[in-house]
Amino acid sequence: METKDETQTQPAPGQPGLLRLATAWFGGCAGCHMSFLDMDEFLMDVAGKVDLVYSPIIDVKEYPEDVDVCLIEGAICNEDNLELIHKIRARTKVLVSFGDCAVTANVPAIRNQLGLGNAESVLQRAYIEGAQSNPCLPREPGIVPALLPRVMPVHEVVHVNYFLPGCPPPADRIKSFLVQVLEGKEPQLVGKDLKFG
């Protein structure tokens, strides 16, 4: 775990002494967050030690400054993802790729195999061919963010500090990872804790 940068003068809002934790959800199925919630009663322990400052499971709209650790679920698929991941990177000390989609781009990246124009192809499939009524592509600005030409794992876009693969990573693996972080250790995944798929 990184020690806090002494030169940072701006005091972190919220409760002092607690680790400022965030989780973010990009191109993925939310399964990793479900797995996170599967930690059950351990969540109570976590709650006492962290200040959850941003997450799909809490109601904060803007990613705050001075976050200690952020778990990223999902691949970088669209322009919103891209904008937010840069903001997160700039405001976070330790970034963790959380689950296979963040680590390898996984299933969301299968569209990359279609080559150039893959984004258009998947939109066509979902919104035109798959539509039950009113088939049309969502093109209104500000409604649905435009897809990127290529889905990327998080570390292809910004620097990532740690990787926690798995589809999803089971609760006990997330737990062992968090325990190490909360104890201020360098988290290490060895043996059965390292697994893809």
Add this chain to the structure above:
Amino acid sequence: MVIDDLVAIAEKERAAQKKHVIRCCMAAGCMSSDSKGVKEALDKAVKEAGLEDQVEVRGVGCMKLCCQGPLVQVDSAAEGATVEVNILGQGPLYQKVTPEDAASLIATLKGGKTNVQMGDPKDPFFTEQFSIVLANSGIVNPERIESYIAADGYQALHDVLREMTPKEVLDTILKSGLRGRGGAGYPTGLKWATVAKTASPQKYVICNADEGDPGAFMDRSVLESDPHSVLEGMAIAAYAVGATQGFVYVRAEYPLAISRLQTAIKQAKQHGLLGSGIFESPFNFNIDLRIGAGAFVCGEETALMSSVEGKRGTPRPRPPFPAESGLWGSPTLINNVETLANVAPIIRKGAEWFAGIGTEKSKGTKVFALAGKITNTGLIEVPMGTTLRKIVETMGGGAPDGGKIKAVQTGGPSGGCIPAEALDTPVDYDSLTKLGSIMGSGGMIVMDETTRMVDVARFFMEFCMDESCGKCIPCRAGTVQMHNLLTKILGRKATIRDLKKLEELCDMVKSTSLCGLGQTAPNPVLSTLRFFRNEYTELLQEDLYAGPNGNGNGTKEALSPMI
């Protein structure tokens, strides 16, 4: 065939020499600018002028200054004499000759004038050459064995078979200090001795004519210009190591070389210079051609043998080396074209003569194909140890249009770029290796100030990526990633971390690849990084995420490096 027959052929050939010999280059370079048309026109003009009994129009091999082709040289003997071989090359050298020029060229024999561009046979490009391998190139007619025999051809084979033991031949080659001309520079005599030592009823000799380096055309020229010298070298090698069957593995992209080899093999067989009981000795030797489909990796000896066997041309780990277990599991000697072309001259003139040429550790001469940003594109043969400066500036004439030479690339995709500051380096195996390049097979690509070195590195990486056989992972997938990274750098989208990744991959691919192709694939990158690192770093983006601790903190401005 006995020695008297050989001498008779030579004498008859010499006696048939006419007063004027007009040599017209019929190698692939000049042929591509219609030297065939020129030769036909010359034949016709001679006929029309009624000079058939005085003039021979001879189709010959490469006359070296390829950029000025088609080349035609007119040599005339003094009144009443015939043209001897030793005066060939003294007469005027006509350049960029067209079929329409033929009549005026013939007219010069009777004191007429011609407007055809004339080269200077006294130019350092010609006078600084020292020919062993190319001695017959541009002189003999590669399609007539008699022409080769008249130039002392097959004399060495006779002497070897009738007067020397295999051991004496080995010792001669060993003493000459000849090293492999294919790239790595392994002592030829040692290689022969290893094969000779093995006790096997079946051994093979292979001539590696799978010249594949971009910018290299030495071996092609030797095969097109003087195929018999290679066949003779192979036969001598076979006698020394105890082989009875030879193969020339030549790439399909060299159709002219293939056809001249076919002709040469046929003629040699007809004259009893290949086959059984050569020169009425107990020595039998046959040579067959194997045409490669143009895979660069088939120049690697184990891949080449696999291809000769009719299998997919992929390398296999060594040991066992071909000398112990090669073609169909038998001991096999594999030598490059130029190496074999050196053999007969060494036998004829002696090991001491050869060892007296070149440097202490690199003996003899080396043929180079000069290409790229250089005035005199073509073939040169110089003693080992000649400086690069002499080769590219004095003989090559420097960069064209007053440009400044920036670097010289030697050794093809396995070699490296030597910066202009190091032009005074003598060209020999060890000096080039010290500079992070290799002698290679002899391709020399000259670059001027307009060349971007990262582009050069990427060009060669793309070549290796496409030519990787796909067998081992580091070469197959590593070249792809290195190419990606070089593309990213050229697109100004890479950071210092990408450059580190590239260097790490270079080290890994070099250390872990199965064969020479992969092991040397990173060389163009490594050598350009060594001498032109600033050209890489100038293209790098600021690393926004490194931060003071490398943890990515410390930046508010975020830009995508990818989109």
Add this chain to the structure above:
Amino acid sequence: MAAKTLTIDGKQVSADESVTILDAATDAGIKIPTLCHLDGVYDVGACRLCLVEVAGISKLLPACTTKVSEGMDIKTDSERLRKYRRMTLELLFAERNHVCAVCVDNGHCELQALAYSQGMDHVRYDYCFPKWEVDNTHTLFGMDHNRCILCTRCVRVCWHIEGAGTKNVSGRGGKARIITDLNQPWGTADTCTKCGKCVMACPTGALFNKGSTVGEMERDRTKLEFIVTAREKKQWIAD
């Protein structure tokens, strides 16, 4: 049958001169990572994972094809070797589409297992995302080129053990791929004896038994309906 004495990772080992470093290490209980090696078929030294350091030799040598010799001092594990092994695996994962989450071999895959053993928690190289076909034309087996690592185990068992010679490699570099017969759909390859040895040999999910993939779990409900109603509709009675 001469015995050679050598040292592997500091351990004195005696082995017959005919065996490879890999055999000698395995006998001594020392595990060297391998991928293209398969017990029972000849080795090709292609995957480069079993490279070891031998004292006095500057090049790294493949343990699977290098014979033992007297006095060899071998290191099977070092920082340098670990680094290269991890890079080799990362290159493989980046090369084709190894989507573990939806792969038939997830959890049984040798490539995965090796990645874990070398601590590969992510791939540092950009994924290539090539487009590769799945050949589902065979009645019993399928071939998914997306998962193929070109170890050629299938080719070797097909030629060497079964003697059928159905499988082979075509193309160069990154475009190299496993083919059947004359580069035709597997289902039309006459030489295939349907022995399944290639599937048994495959270290990844590239070769699989049909019916094991999610996409193949299609049920034909009309058959049920037929069974229930055929008697009533007299569809069982032949005219």
